[in-house]
Amino acid sequence: GNGMEAYLTLSTHFSAAHRLARPDLSFEENSEIYGKCARPNGHGHNYHLEVTVKGEIDPRTGMIADLGALQKAIDDYVVEPFDHTFLNKDIAYFEKVVPTAENIAVRIGQLLRSPVRELGAELHKIKLIESPNNSCEIFGADLDAADVARQQPSAVLAGV
Ligand SMILES: [Zn+2]
Numbered sequence: 171g172n173g174m175e176a177y178l179t180l181s182t183h184f185s186a187a188h189r190l191a192r193p194d195l196s197f198e199e200n201s202e203i204y205g206k207c208a209r210p211n212g213h214g215h216n217y218h219l220e221v222t223v224k225g226e227i228d229p230r231t232g233m234i235a236d237l238g239a240l241q242k243a244i245d246d247y248v249v250e251p252f253d254h255t256f257l258n259k260d261i262a263y264f265e266k267v268v269p270t271a272e273n274i275a276v277r278i279g280q281l282l283r284s285p286v287r288e289l290g291a292e293l294h295k296i297k298l299i300e301s302p303n304n305s306c307e308i309f310g311a312d313l314d315a316a317d318v319a320r321q322q323p324s325a326v327l328a329g330v
Pocket residue numbers: 188207213214215
C-alpha cells in the first residue's frame with residue numbers, strides 16, 4: 171500500500187523475581203559476575219515493558235494494527251505467563267538462560283515477533299525497564315539476524 175509508515179508503542183508491566191547466576195559456576199564465580207544479584211534466593215522487580223511495532227497506517231482505520239489485538243497478544247504471550255513468577259524456575263526458557271534484562275528482552279521479542287506479524291505489523295523494538303537505574307532495548311531486525319546465524323549448517327543438521 172501507499173500508507174505512511176509509523177511506529178506504535180504499547181506499554182505494560184509485570185512483576186517477577188529472578189536470580190542472576192549460571193548453573194555451571196560456583197556461588198563465588200557468580201557473585202564476581204553478577205554481584206548481589208547472584209544471592210541464592212533471588213529478588214524481584216516491577217518490570218515496565220514497552221513494545222514498539224512498525225507498519226503502514228491503514229488509510230481506512232488510521233491505525234497500523236488493531237490496538238486491542240496487540241495489547242491482547244502482549245498479555246497472552248508475555249504478561250500472563252511472566253507476571254508473579256520466579257523467572258528462573260517458572261519459565262522453562264530461563265532454566266538455562268540467565269534472566270538478565272537483556273535476555274528477558276530477547277525472549278519477549280522472540281515470543282512476540284510472530285503474533286505481531288500476524289496482526290499486520292513488524293516488531294520494531296522491545297524496551298524492558300527493570301528498575302529506575304537500568305533498562306534494555308533490543309530490536310526486531312537483530313532477532314532476524316540472530317535467527318539466520320542460528321540456521322547455519324550445524325543447526326540445520328540438528329533439526330533446529
Ligand atoms: Zn534483578
